[in-house]
Amino acid sequence: MEQTDIKSLTLTELWEEFQGRGEKAFRADQVYQWMHEKLAEDISRMSNLPKAFREWLEKEYEYVTLEIVEIQRSKLDGTCKYLFRLPDGHVIESVLMRYRHGNSVCISSQAGCRMGCRFCASAIGGLKRNLRPSEMLEQIYRIQQDCGERVSNVVVMGTGEPLDNYDNLVRFIRLLSHEKGLNISQRSITVSTCGIVPGIRALAEEELSVTLALSLHAVTQEKRRELMPIANRYELKEVLDACGYYFQKTGRRLTFEYSLVQGVNDSREDAKALAALAGPLHAHVNLIPVNPVTERDFVQPGEKIIDNFKKNLEKCGINATLRREMGRDIDGACGQLRRKYLKGGE
């Protein structure tokens, strides 16, 4: 019989599990805190539980932990890239970024991805499988343990499309923001999507207050379709309407991510059109000069073009930031560390 993944259970579910066995209610609190607050690496470390109970837990449940395969530490800005091995052998990567306002971790939501965005390294090998809530949490837990500093922000912007793994994502958010766990404020959690319309609408109904980031990258349906196959499924207008709905339901300011690619989406007209889309939705624009990926030939625009693009947005009253490049000296672009590892093994 397959064991239940105990780290993916909510506190209420733990209560129910243990109650069925005649355990006292506080045992669920203790186990929950060991897993999600003290970040115990295995059940044997839960020192205030009776030995027989710990043995029962070990027999009954799967206790998911991630193994660190490799850590790359940037000498420039303290950014660290982690390569983890999942219990079934797949590898994923996560990034720790150190900002003045606190530590931020970028996690993967799937092993691989099936969205196929043209400029993205994660798309190259396709989707292996969805990550379970425990496997998303563990990326943060292991990083916090390794660096010995508190993680205050989480962005679901690593490999994978979070809204293609919807139920696990929502459960992960609830566990991560639970007061008896790491208690990370939902306002400090960002979910980035390539624009899966039903997923955006469903997330708006969850009564969560997480920030939604839309990977827009192009201002017309035609151009977007060239960069992102998902645009064949959902029209730009539908995606923007869903974003508007999310903003209306949650009151959370939206972010549009826009990867600048030389000669593709970096003209003054593009900037104007982008402003016209972002303005009515009160969206903040995050500009990311496209990260060169070995297997792809997209090129970053020059400094001046990037600067002008940002200025043109600001002239139209749009709040825009240029994403500071972190960890330039380590495998910088999304999914590249994992990609390199997988290629080495081929």
Ligand code: SAH
């Ligand atoms: N699937 C989600 C989250 C993962 S990608 C999404 O599409 O939003 C996180 C962000 O990095 C997205 O905006 C994605 O389009 C962008 N990205 C991927 N590869 C990139 C590259 N080579 N250069 C710049 N941005 C890239």
